[in-house]
Amino acid sequence: AYRETVTRAAEAESTYDREIGGRRHFARVKLLITPNDTNAGVAFTARVNAELLAEAEVAAIQRMVHRTLQSGYLVGFPVTDVKVALVDVERHAGETTIEDFEAATALAMRDLLRRGHSVLLEPVMRVETYVPEEYLGSVVNDFGGRHGLVQQMNVSGDGTRTITAMTPLTAMIGYATELRSMTSGRGTFTMELDHYAQANEAIHQRFLGDNWQSRFYRDAA
Structure with missing residues (x-):
């Protein structure tokens, strides 16, 4: 929400x-x-x-x-x-x-x-993705396309890579399917709410329409 x-x-x-x-x-x-x-x-x-x-x-x-x-x-x-x-x-x-x-x-x-001057905040998720080494590049690049910020990458004893990223919840729609496709079904992930951040202009317009700032704050001091 x-x-x-x-x-x-x-x-x-x-x-x-x-x-x-x-x-x-x-x-x-x-x-x-x-x-x-x-x-x-x-x-x-x-x-x-x-x-x-x-x-x-x-x-x-x-x-x-x-x-x-x-x-x-x-x-x-x-x-x-x-x-x-x-x-x-x-x-x-x-x-x-x-x-x-x-x-x-x-x-x-x-x-x-x-x-x-109120603004909308969107949920930003802490996503941890676990993949074999050979899929690391594809998964990291995918986060970039989802406006995600990769914060940390670790490797476990068996070679599994853990990628930790902060990503808007709206950008995570369809991620499970895409991850399976990118990793031939070998990737998994967990996701939890980390914080709220100011939503982008597209989200504001979706809820409030075009020129929302001039309509809501026309006479705000």
């Missing part, structure tokens, strides 16, 4: 101000999002004065941040490898509840992902 992430730091501020059942509900939050390291997931920090928010309110804002990141801005894939910081809040005495902070957070998060 694909993921989404942001490519630049961005701030977003949202105010929730409603009258419900004759009572005013008010909350304002300001959030900062920045790219995180690969495979680092989602990190949340609160940078506001502890006197402004109760622990339960901070926890509620954090839960809403994580909840909204389950569905990204572009396609709705989960968002990963980002840092989100709560940098400012405003409340009105007698008019602000935990639910109001949650509502303001949800509004700000959508804008935050847009301003952060």
